[in-house]
Amino acid sequence: MHGAATLLSPMLAAEKSKVPFYIAGGVLATWAVIVSVLLGLRKADFPGNLTGQRVVLAISGVLVAGAISTAVVTSSSPEKGLAVKTPPPPAKAGAAPASSKAATSAVSLAADPGGLLSFDTRKLNAKPGAVTLTFTNASQLEHNVTIAAGSKVLGATPTFASGSRTLRLKLKPGSYTFYCSVPGHRQAGMEGTLNVT
Ligand SMILES: [Cu+2]
Structure with missing residues (x-):
């Protein structure tokens, strides 16, 4: 699960597109399929013990969190783009013109x-x-x-x-x-x- 987290985090930082969300979502879906298949194959004893349950829950939690966070990041990127455009500072009222050499x-x-x-x-x-x-x-x-x-x-x-x-x-x-x-x-x-x- 650390591998998945470190794989995703640089992409979260760098990518503005929805690609990270698709990747995270795909990984989560794949994980769900794997768990389902394992459950289907090994019904009785899967995940087998307490540690196994915790590992499955932890991996699932990380993947869900990854999918949600990438969804948030990618959907909020247009707002971030707008926020970068700061309006020009308003002109100081009553300020003297910069070129006052020829001032009367x-x-x-x-x-x-x-x-x-x-x-x-x-x-x-x-x-x-x-x-x-x-x-x-x-x-x-x-x-x-x-x-x-x-x-x-x-x-x-x-x-x-x-x-x-x-x-x-x-x-x-x-x-x-x-x-x-x-x-x-x-x-x-x-x-x-x-x-x-
Ligand atoms: Cu006089």
Whole structure:
């Protein structure tokens, strides 16, 4: 019976078809025929003693178990095939696109609406690439925003009062300065740092 078990187990593992079930079923049927023939030939004393009975029962049990297990394995193989196909992971909602190198970043800045010589912040942050700066000046005093890398001016809004203007620049990662270039305004405090990271 060990021989039958070791013969069947690799086939159970490897085969997806119904062949193992047919083999196990065939072995079980053959065994039944053998037992019947032996019973028919040796009626009175078969299986003869307690050990013989146990051997016959044990072999029969193994063969039945083999037939049942192969039937289960072969009939469940379509479901196993389906289970392997896992659905693709859902896309993360709100996740940023993988290629964010050319991402546009919008930056806002405002002059003091009461006419003081100051911006509303001294620190701005932007992403590398196309940067759109919106400058709002609600006061009656004319201002502008000038962006510079060190002493090199990269761009500036017009000098204006009572309104807002936008300035678009392409900026690499680094630290820039922003200020109002109207004489005396930067010295009075209208300046800050724009970090592009
Ligand atoms: Cu100014």
